Amino acid sequence: MASSADPKSDQEYGKGAPPRPDAPAVVKYFAVDVALRVLLFAAAVTGVVVMVTSKQTKWVPGLGDRDAKFKHSPAFIYYVVALSIAGLYALISILASVSVLSKPNFQTKFLLHFAFLDVLMLGIVASATGSAGGVAYVGLKGNKHVGWIKVCSTYDKFCQHLAGSLAVSLFACVLLVFLTWLSIFSLHARIHKY
Amino acid sequence: MASSADPKSDQEYGKGAPPRPDAPAVVKYFAVDVALRVLLFAAAVTGVVVMVTSKQTKWVPGLGDRDAKFKHSPAFIYYVVALSIAGLYALISILASVSVLSKPNFQTKFLLHFAFLDVLMLGIVASATGSAGGVAYVGLKGNKHVGWIKVCSTYDKFCQHLAGSLAVSLFACVLLVFLTWLSIFSLHARIHKY
Numbered sequence: 001m002a003s004s005a006d007p008k009s010d011q012e013y014g015k016g017a018p019p020r021p022d023a024p025a026v027v028k029y030f031a032v033d034v035a036l037r038v039l040l041f042a043a044a045v046t047g048v049v050v051m052v053t054s055k056q057t058k059w060v061p062g063l064g065d066r067d068a069k070f071k072h073s074p075a076f077i078y079y080v081v082a083l084s085i086a087g088l089y090a091l092i093s094i095l096a097s098v099s100v101l102s103k104p105n106f107q108t109k110f111l112l113h114f115a116f117l118d119v120l121m122l123g124i125v126a127s128a129t130g131s132a133g134g135v136a137y138v139g140l141k142g143n144k145h146v147g148w149i150k151v152c153s154t155y156d157k158f159c160q161h162l163a164g165s166l167a168v169s170l171f172a173c174v175l176l177v178f179l180t181w182l183s184i185f186s187l188h189a190r191i192h193k194y
Numbered sequence: 195m196a197s198s199a200d201p202k203s204d205q206e207y208g209k210g211a212p213p214r215p216d217a218p219a220v221v222k223y224f225a226v227d228v229a230l231r232v233l234l235f236a237a238a239v240t241g242v243v244v245m246v247t248s249k250q251t252k253w254v255p256g257l258g259d260r261d262a263k264f265k266h267s268p269a270f271i272y273y274v275v276a277l278s279i280a281g282l283y284a285l286i287s288i289l290a291s292v293s294v295l296s297k298p299n300f301q302t303k304f305l306l307h308f309a310f311l312d313v314l315m316l317g318i319v320a321s322a323t324g325s326a327g328g329v330a331y332v333g334l335k336g337n338k339h340v341g342w343i344k345v346c347s348t349y350d351k352f353c354q355h356l357a358g359s360l361a362v363s364l365f366a367c368v369l370l371v372f373l374t375w376l377s378i379f380s381l382h383a384r385i386h387k388y
């Protein structure tokens with residue numbers, strides 16, 4: 001876009017702040033931002049690992065050894081893909097957030113773009129968590145109206161992994177909400193500053 | 195202002211040159227905002243109505259008349275509650291967005307608060323859509339690994355309602371993403387203005 005190719009408008013962002021009496025505040029903001037993104041990365045990786053390692057094999061009378069694994073449900077596959085994307089995104093945004101610390105002129109642009117992407121990630125991770133959670137709940141409680149049996153009574157370890165992974169991804173959703181709030185709030189604070 | 199050197203980016207942010215001919219741009223922004231919120235309200239109400247009216251009764255051999263309705267699944271109940279909240283929120287935010295048009299001093303504050311709430315709503319609606327979608331997909335395809343039978347082959351009308359409602363709520367998610375982007379972008383544009 002024209003504005004990103006134009007160094008003049010980049011310089012504009014830093015205008016009025018050259019003596020930087022507010023530099024500690026900016027650093028503090030980016031420190032919180034990086035901390036949240038590191039937590040997001042950790043949560044996404046944990047969520048994926050716990051879900052992927054959930055495989056459990058049980059001997060079922062009359063059927064022999066039967067597996068329960070995440071690949072058996074499209075909802076869990078979507079969940080793993082979504083959380084992997086979120087983890088990768090967190091990693092990239094950590095690097096971007098750290099690198100922008102030394103370039104104050106790009107900070108507003110960074111805030112804008114990452115606020116956009118954070119919102120998108122929230123939508124993806126929240127829908128994946130909901131989707132996997134909905135199917136996992138059917139596995140836990142069954143549904144007598146349509147005759148879907150409980151799965152967790154048989155595959156206890158599998159369901160413990162599901163529960164752990166879902167708790168972590170719920171935490172990732174909360175982190176993404178906070179990250180977006182932080183970006184929005186920081187953009188808002190800049191209106192008064194310049 | 196240095197931004198006059200870059201007319202293209204001026205146009206992009208919807209603001210004209212110096213002495214405040216930017217009032218139409220603000221009105222234009224709020225017009226788009228209200229339009230998106232009206233669409234969100236319509237989508238939420240449609241989603242709830244289509245889901246709630248999905249009840250279908252079929253005669254099942256050996257069991258007699260059997261109902262399929264959204265109340266049979268906690269995922270669908272959560273979905274209806276979440277979309278009802280989104281609809282109510284859309285209605286309130288339409289009124290707020292219209293009323294703020296005549297009070298320019300409150301516009302930035304409005305943008306800030308509603309950007310916060312839009313993000314929260316996105317999380318709720320996206321997770322509800324995912325949750326209902328995950329369970330509906332099991333109903334459509336079944337899951338042979340755990341012996342969950344298909345439901346949609348029997349209850350066709352019920353599943354058509356589910357599909358319609360889910361499509362509408364996916365649209366509501368997209369609207370919420372756009373609403374948040376619009377708020378963030380407008381906050382960002384104000385950094386240049388003041």
